[in-house]
Each structure stands twice: as C-alpha cells, then as structure tokens.
Amino acid sequence: MDESAGYYCDCFDIFWVLKFKKLGFKEFCFxxxxxxxxxxxxxxxxxxxxxxxxxxxxxDVERFGMQLVGSVRHADVLLVNGSINKKDKPRLLEIYNQAPKPIIVVAIGACGCTGGIFAEGNTFAGPVDKIIPVDAYIPGCPPKPEAILAGIVKLLSK
Amino acid sequence: MSKIIPIGPYHPLQEEPELFKLYCDGEVVKDIKWETGYNHRGIEKLSESKTFDQAFFLVERICGICSTSHPFAFANCMDEIAGVEIPDRAKYIRSIIGELERIHSHLLWVGLAGHFLGYNTVFMWAWKYREPVLDLFEMITGNRNSYAMFKIGGVRRDIENEKFPKIKEILNYVKKKTDLLTGAVMDDPVIHARTKGVGILTKEDIISYGAVGPTARASDVAIDVRRDDPYAAYPMVNWKVITAKGCDVFAKAEVRLLEMYESISIIEQCLDGMKKTKEGDIETKVKEVPAGWGTGHAEAPRGEVFHFVVTNGSSYPVRHKVRAPSYVNIATFKKSCVGQTITDATISLAAVDPCYCCTERMAYAYDCNTKDMILNGEEILKLSHRKTEEIRKQL
Structure with a gap:
C-alpha cells in the first residue's frame, strides 16, 4: 500500500482506514x-x-498541538468550567449538540465538577455531568495550569 | 435600517459569558445594549446562610481576578461592626496582598488589550511576566488565585521576615519587565494610532455616570478610595494617585501601567514597615459580632468595591449587599462605543476592564415611559394564578 492511496482513503473511506490501521473510531479522531x-x-x-x-x-499548551478555537464546530475537546445556572443550561445543551461527535468533555474546577460553593444557590441548575456526559474531571479551586495540562494529557494517552 | 451585530454570549473574544448587541448603521455603531445574567450565582442570598468566617471564602469567589478586593471590603466592613482595631502587621499584610493583586490584574488587562488589538506578542509577554507575581502569591498564601488571607480582626497567615529578600527580588524583576512593557506600549506608533482618540469619556461623562477606578482616573478625575477614605496601611506609606488627561483608551492604558510602579513602591514600603513590627502579631481576637450595620470599601484594580452588612448578634449576616466597580463602569459603554466604528468598539469595551462576574445581580426592569414593570414568565404565571384565586373568592 503506498502513501497516496492512504491519503485517498483518509478522506473518502474512514472505515476502511480504521480496519487497515487497526484503530478504534475514537482513537482515530483524537x-x-x-x-x-x-x-x-x-x-x-x-x-x-x-x-x-x-x-x-x-x-504553552500549543506544543502538544492544542489550540483554543472560536467555534465548537471545530473543536475536539469542550472545556466547561463554573457552576451552571438556569440561563446557562439550555445554552450548554445547545453547544453540546452543535459539537461534532465524538467530543471529549472536561469539567474544570470545583464548580464544574460538583457546583462547589455555589451548589446551594437559588439559580443553580445542576453540575455539568447532570446536563451533558463528562469524560474527565479536574478538581481544584482553581486547578493549577499544571493540573489542567496533566488532565488533558492523561485523557490523550487513555 | 440598522443591523444588529451580536457579540457573545459565548464568544472567543471574551472569557466571560455576556451578550452585547451593537446596532450598526454601516460600520458605525448607533446604539449598544447588553444582556447579562449568564453569570448569576445568587451570592448575596448565599451569604446569608454562611457564618462570618465562611462568608470570606464566598466573597472571595465573587470574582477570581479581584479575589482580594472583595474580602478586603468585607473585612473593613466587619471590623467596623465588631469595632476592632487590627494590628499594624496585619494592616501591612492586607495592603501587600491588595497591591500584588493590582499588579497581576493590570498585567492581565494589558495582555488582553494587546490581544484585542491584534498584538499577540503583548498578550504573551504580559502574561509571561504575570507568572512571577502568581509565584509570589503561591509562596505567601499557598494558592495562585483565591488567597484566603483575610479574616475578621486581621489576617490568617503571617509573611515571615526571611521571605522579604525573595519578595523584593521578584518585585525588581517585575519592575524591569514593566519598564519593557511600558516602553513597548508607549513608543509603538500602531498602538498610538489604534487607541488615541478612541473611546473618549470626558470628565463630565465620568461624573454623570459615576464611573470609578482607572476609568475615571484616565479622564483626570482623581478618585481613589485608598486616599479619600484611607484603610489598612495606605495612610502609613507614601504614594500618589495616578491620573491622565487623555480621556481615551491610551490614557487608560497609561494609568494602569503607571499604577503598577506605585503598587511596587507601596509593597516595598510596607515590607520596610513590617520589619519594625513583631512577627506573628497578625490578628485581634474577635469573640462575637454585635448587632448593627456597617459599610466597608476597598479600591479594587477596577475601582471602588463596596460592601454593606447588617447583623443581628448571631453569627450570620441578615443582609449582605455588594456593589462592584464594573456595575457603574459598564454603563459608560453607552458613551464610549456609540458613534465609533465596530473595529474600535471592541477595544472601547475592553478599556474599562469590565468584570461581569462581579456585576451580575438580579434586577427588576422598569420602563420609564410606560411606568410598567417588565416581568419574567414565572411572575406572569404567579399574577395569573392570583387573579384566578381572587375570582374564585368572589364567586
């Protein structure tokens, strides 16, 4: 199999490539x-x-090839932080629905994981994992940048 | 026929969720409206369910960037209610934390402003030179943000005398890098062209809108709580209020950059003053908080933070009111953005360093012309239910 054929298949027949390279679909995407x-x-x-x-x-997260993008339609990872209030909830759902699947969702910080100190608030609408499926939790208030990096790199190597 | 250009609520330009609607005629912004509420957490209500010691951790999380100014104002307020005089060493420590925060917040703003103008080098530089300040915080308080240093009658942790040389060394480094940044911003012809004459707020505008902080000081209104109503160690050190006469975005940048030098000088004087006080003498014990009310304010990096607390002799506040600087500063957008092109609107919005997580509050909308309350869905339902009940009673 020569290289050019591989590229051709990359574009037009992903499932053939997956079989050829012995990768899972998620592995291939990330x-x-x-x-x-x-x-x-x-x-x-x-x-x-x-x-x-x-x-x-x-x-410098860019040395791992990671970059913040402007639209969730271009994203592979959705970072969610902060408690989710009643006004945020429908918008978070909509953003999750717009995202290309599969997508990794990472809940960052104590508020993202559980609601933290704001969980008793009158506008609180549930922690992130009650609204959308979450793949990884990074606790801390706030988590240090090292912890955020470690979390995402751990996800990558999983 | 004007077009509406929305910015937000989840926009890559902003780190916080908020929605701006720019009503544009061609390229020119004719009107601006903003919608908040994406960040509302009900902190004033939550505070009523926390004891005074717990409330410090809550008010710290009103805003992450100015996470000392809120506890600072709350501590001033509680000290006033409890009627305690805190030891000199605690005063110095409070001022040091407050000023370090000002340095990191202003560096953050310089970076973001550079990012909005398309100067990503300034963004990267400013955030790189902000890191040593955060390291300093980690050394003194144990956390990079949210320092948990304040309590009624003093501070929680002492800064040991053997840490002073290291603090001074880092401050010298930050000073050198601030020189570099100031030089880069002040001498760059492109930054001059983009920021001079943009987002003008005259002295009359500032006074009529009641704007505070660097936004006001950039329009030659010398307003600063640290000088006007001195608290903590500010009367014990020499410093001056920085003002500029430009009234535009450039003047705001100038004020913030020069304020960092003042902050560094205040910290150095505080460290010298601390050497004369006894190590470990950092709090006056407060057994109970009497019934009454008190006010406290502090100069945050963005302006005056104001806290008002009513107590009834128990260990919980009865009412806790917070007024953040961005609440008044955001209203000036009506003056600074209208009449400009869309390209200049972003930097005008960023120039006041708005902080929406401080500002979020529940409010009733009230239409001045028709004298109507604008109600939300739940309230209309409630009104409808009430009417049904009244009719049922009459039948």
Missing amino acids: KKSLFLFHFGGASCNNCDIEILDCLTPRY
Whole structure:
C-alpha cells in the first residue's frame, strides 16, 4: 500500500482506514492535534484565566498541538468550567449538540465538577455531568495550569 | 435600517459569558445594549446562610481576578461592626496582598488589550511576566488565585521576615519587565494610532455616570478610595494617585501601567514597615459580632468595591449587599462605543476592564415611559394564578 492511496482513503473511506490501521473510531479522531473550545458558565473567572494561562509562554499548551478555537464546530475537546445556572443550561445543551461527535468533555474546577460553593444557590441548575456526559474531571479551586495540562494529557494517552 | 451585530454570549473574544448587541448603521455603531445574567450565582442570598468566617471564602469567589478586593471590603466592613482595631502587621499584610493583586490584574488587562488589538506578542509577554507575581502569591498564601488571607480582626497567615529578600527580588524583576512593557506600549506608533482618540469619556461623562477606578482616573478625575477614605496601611506609606488627561483608551492604558510602579513602591514600603513590627502579631481576637450595620470599601484594580452588612448578634449576616466597580463602569459603554466604528468598539469595551462576574445581580426592569414593570414568565404565571384565586373568592 503506498502513501497516496492512504491519503485517498483518509478522506473518502474512514472505515476502511480504521480496519487497515487497526484503530478504534475514537482513537482515530483524537489521534492528531486537539482543538479546544472553552465554555465559561457562571464562574468566578479563576478557572477561565487559568485556562488562558495554559496558552501563554510558561505552560504553552500549543506544543502538544492544542489550540483554543472560536467555534465548537471545530473543536475536539469542550472545556466547561463554573457552576451552571438556569440561563446557562439550555445554552450548554445547545453547544453540546452543535459539537461534532465524538467530543471529549472536561469539567474544570470545583464548580464544574460538583457546583462547589455555589451548589446551594437559588439559580443553580445542576453540575455539568447532570446536563451533558463528562469524560474527565479536574478538581481544584482553581486547578493549577499544571493540573489542567496533566488532565488533558492523561485523557490523550487513555 | 440598522443591523444588529451580536457579540457573545459565548464568544472567543471574551472569557466571560455576556451578550452585547451593537446596532450598526454601516460600520458605525448607533446604539449598544447588553444582556447579562449568564453569570448569576445568587451570592448575596448565599451569604446569608454562611457564618462570618465562611462568608470570606464566598466573597472571595465573587470574582477570581479581584479575589482580594472583595474580602478586603468585607473585612473593613466587619471590623467596623465588631469595632476592632487590627494590628499594624496585619494592616501591612492586607495592603501587600491588595497591591500584588493590582499588579497581576493590570498585567492581565494589558495582555488582553494587546490581544484585542491584534498584538499577540503583548498578550504573551504580559502574561509571561504575570507568572512571577502568581509565584509570589503561591509562596505567601499557598494558592495562585483565591488567597484566603483575610479574616475578621486581621489576617490568617503571617509573611515571615526571611521571605522579604525573595519578595523584593521578584518585585525588581517585575519592575524591569514593566519598564519593557511600558516602553513597548508607549513608543509603538500602531498602538498610538489604534487607541488615541478612541473611546473618549470626558470628565463630565465620568461624573454623570459615576464611573470609578482607572476609568475615571484616565479622564483626570482623581478618585481613589485608598486616599479619600484611607484603610489598612495606605495612610502609613507614601504614594500618589495616578491620573491622565487623555480621556481615551491610551490614557487608560497609561494609568494602569503607571499604577503598577506605585503598587511596587507601596509593597516595598510596607515590607520596610513590617520589619519594625513583631512577627506573628497578625490578628485581634474577635469573640462575637454585635448587632448593627456597617459599610466597608476597598479600591479594587477596577475601582471602588463596596460592601454593606447588617447583623443581628448571631453569627450570620441578615443582609449582605455588594456593589462592584464594573456595575457603574459598564454603563459608560453607552458613551464610549456609540458613534465609533465596530473595529474600535471592541477595544472601547475592553478599556474599562469590565468584570461581569462581579456585576451580575438580579434586577427588576422598569420602563420609564410606560411606568410598567417588565416581568419574567414565572411572575406572569404567579399574577395569573392570583387573579384566578381572587375570582374564585368572589364567586
């Protein structure tokens, strides 16, 4: 099998390639650079700035090929942080429905995982995993950029 | 015929969810409306179910970027109700944390402003030089954000004297890098062209909208709580209020960059002052909080934070009111964005450093012209149910 045939199949017959390369569908989708989309719910901003921090020179997530994208339609990973209030809930669902499947959902921070200190609030509409399926939890208030990186890299190697 | 251009609520430009609607005629913005509520968490109500010690952790999480200014104002408020005078060392520590936060917040803003203008180098630089400040926080308080340093009558942790040389070393590094950033921003012809004469807020606008913080100081309104109603260690050190006369986005950048030097100088003076006080003397014990009410404010990186608490002698607040600086600053968008092109609107929006997680609150909309309350679905249902019941009684 020569290379050009492989490219041809990549584009037009994914299932043939999967069989040929002995990969699962999910493995195939997350094999290359991951694009991230960031959804900030009703948060206190700490997790948001720590996620942005991952992109800046000290942590530099781009060396793993990861990049923040503007639309969830281009994303492989959906990062959700903050507690979800009543106004956010339908929008989070809609964003999840717009996302190309399969997509990895990562709940970041104490609020994303459980609702944290805001779980008793009168506008709270349930933690992220009650609304959409979550693949990974990164606890902490806020989690350090190292923890966010470690979580996503762990997901990749799974 | 105007077109509506929405920005948000989940827009790659913003880190927080909020929705702006720009009503545009061609390229020119004719009107602006904003919609919030995506970030509402009901903190004032939650606070009534927390004891005074727990409430500090809650108010810290009103906003992550200014996560010292809210506890600072709350601590000032509670000290006033309890009627305690805190030790000098605690005052110095409070001021140091407050000023370190100002440095990291302003660096963050410079980076984001650079990002909005398409200067990603400034974004990367500013955030790179912000890291040592966060390291300093981690060394002093144990966490990069949300420091949990404040309590009624003092602070939770001491800064040991042997840490002072390291703090000064990092501050010197930050000062050098701030010089570099200031030089890069002040001398760049493109940044001048993009920010000068953009987003103008005159002195009259500032006074009529009641804007605070660097937004006001950039229009030559010298308003600063640290000087006007001194608290913590600010009366014990020498510093000056930075103002600029430009009124535009460039002036706001100038004020923020120069304020960082003042902050560094305040921290250095505080460290010198702390050497004269006894190590470990960081709090006045408060046994109980009497019934009454109190107000407290603090100068956050964005302006004045105001807290109002009513107590009834128990260990829970009866009412807790928070007023964040962005609440008044956001209203100035009506002046600064209208009449400009869409391309300049983004940087004008970013210039006041708006913080929506501070600002979110539940509010009733009230139409001035028709004198009508604008109600939501649940309330209309409630009204309908009430009417049915009244009719049932009459029958």
